[in-house]
Amino acid sequence: MSASALFDRLLDDDRWSSSVIRDLLIHARRPDVISLAGGLPAQEVIPRERCMVAADRILTERGAVALQYGVSAGESELRELLVRSSEPEPDRIVVTAGSQQALDLVARLVGGSTGTGPLVAAIEDPGYLGAIQVLRSHRYELAGIPVDADGLVVDVLAERIAAGLRPRLCYVNPTFQNPTGATLSAERAHQLVELAEANDFWIVADDPYAELGLEGHPPPGLPRSANVIRLGSTSKVVAPGLRIGWIDADPRIADRVVLVKQTADLHTSTFNQLVVAEILGDEIWWERHLDALRARYLVRRTHLADALAQRLPGLAVTTQSGGFFLWGELANPVPDLVSNALQRGVAVVPGSAFAVESSSPNTMRLSYSAGAPEHFDEAVRRLAEAIAAG
């Protein structure tokens, strides 16, 4: 009796809802389904052998220290490698369990700071589902700001602020955004930083696809500003299963994040940090690996984009120059499209799964990162069939 009252109270809390994608991915694992739904890196670009060599070397050369407790900020040799600026400032870096934890720690820190009015976060709409969930779990109200081919439409955010919106932070994927694939233009990035500085909010720039420009020209990223907190991840370029991400912020903020990290899980796996440091520090290998990885994703992206153009001319596809995703939009709604597509053996994520304020009707995210490119034609054929039948 009493236990059931306890359970009721706990299960009453509606912040913890399962993700649409999580449920969809369970179906997408059926062997007869070709999945364009997940955001996983391709199995064959995960450097298993290089990881084996690194793990062996770390345990041989460092001994048990590599398996001992470490400091909350992270291993110094990894922090030094993760600093992107020309001047080394490892005090800016806190190593985290992927960029998901980086966001969780920052959301906790900013959410607990003093401030007037409701706790509001501006976020791209459609936006990264993991960010929507973690911000809501920390009781942020979300203001969805539209995204176009140049990324977040900063003018709309400026208008909302002029009309009274007071965001405590603005979350963006500046490069090859999840789900649309859009990249924030240099002009918009400057405009966003100016807006943040003038209106006292943090820009949380989550940039896991930063290295995945497939057409040579590096993406612009965000200009330096004390208001910018960058989040990075090795999940897309080394291995997600090692769970190594980081925060790059003003040392005063990084110092505070370290204390949040300490309460959250003490520190990230010492061993995994050293394995990743060994890999990132092997500069010649690393550059070759990135080139090989980009070449493979370029093949996949081109293959999927071509198949869509040929077989599904009715789907308006935004093809980006990097990342993991294409974004498609139909002129008219197709009822039960996602479940009909699943029945026909292809999984896509409906745009509505990423919606904040908008409903993103008739849209879908099409991922080319993990699927076998030789199956893309068949996947698109099935999707076209599901659309035609709708």
Add this chain to the structure above:
Amino acid sequence: MSASALFDRLLDDDRWSSSVIRDLLIHARRPDVISLAGGLPAQEVIPRERCMVAADRILTERGAVALQYGVSAGESELRELLVRSSEPEPDRIVVTAGSQQALDLVARLVGGSTGTGPLVAAIEDPGYLGAIQVLRSHRYELAGIPVDADGLVVDVLAERIAAGLRPRLCYVNPTFQNPTGATLSAERAHQLVELAEANDFWIVADDPYAELGLEGHPPPGLPRSANVIRLGSTSKVVAPGLRIGWIDADPRIADRVVLVKQTADLHTSTFNQLVVAEILGDEIWWERHLDALRARYLVRRTHLADALAQRLPGLAVTTQSGGFFLWGELANPVPDLVSNALQRGVAVVPGSAFAVESSSPNTMRLSYSAGAPEHFDEAVRRLAEAIAAG
């Protein structure tokens, strides 16, 4: 200007204070200092070679899947190995980044549940500092309940409840508590469970030292109850640097914890989970490892307890039958004892660092887990000198 206002707001939040131990441990790393301060496992009991074999086997046999994204609940083969009850119920288990994260996730979940009155957690006083910090960070008010040789004094908790205290949870280290080393007696454990069931609160039983009974008789632990959420860790028996812990709770609760875990960091390192599963699943090796580890800690504990009895008869020492710690109490206060001891080259943690409501005056935690036993005599000689000089 605006950035500095932003920083002020963020740095204003006093929940994020550094730990006394963290600052102390920086000094304790001086080469001239013998440390009885840290709670690390001994370097030589960390199974580096077994980890190397496991890492190699996992990456060879599983391939890149071992480095891919995994599910938030954890790898099923590890979850099956972590279930302690005779009937396998892997749905009770959620794998976490150490038991520190397990506590963080549970504190978030329970703290967000509906309930009347202030958010209160009862905790042993003196209590585990990491728990004090994480509960305070989630804005729990802490009620410190005294600890004696039989663990938490449940009668005092019952009296406080009779007088109006309404804890949402009670945090305990049931076995070889950090910092006192005390173990909750079977009688007290039953009393605590009855109290929790009658008064609708959760018992969060954090049990990282459960396997570290050094004198043969296994510690009692807690009776089964839907109100009990157990937290476990492999940090003390395998390797802290792999960051593998778990939650063992009613499947309805475990299911909810999975969703919190998903927002916190998606999942714990796939690779590290498989390495630990490979080690725990090697039953003959595992039992031998635990025996060897207990034998080493028994030598250390006996050595330190003997040195204290011989050289420091004025320090009343509680010697426990397992775990990592002895607890010492002086009859009279010694001003600046910890810094004087550090100057003489020995580090101990003052009991006050673990105080909740009490001040734990004249007490100290003496750890024998990581130090070299041949240095314990000298450490105690230095400590005696610091006390005599005080």
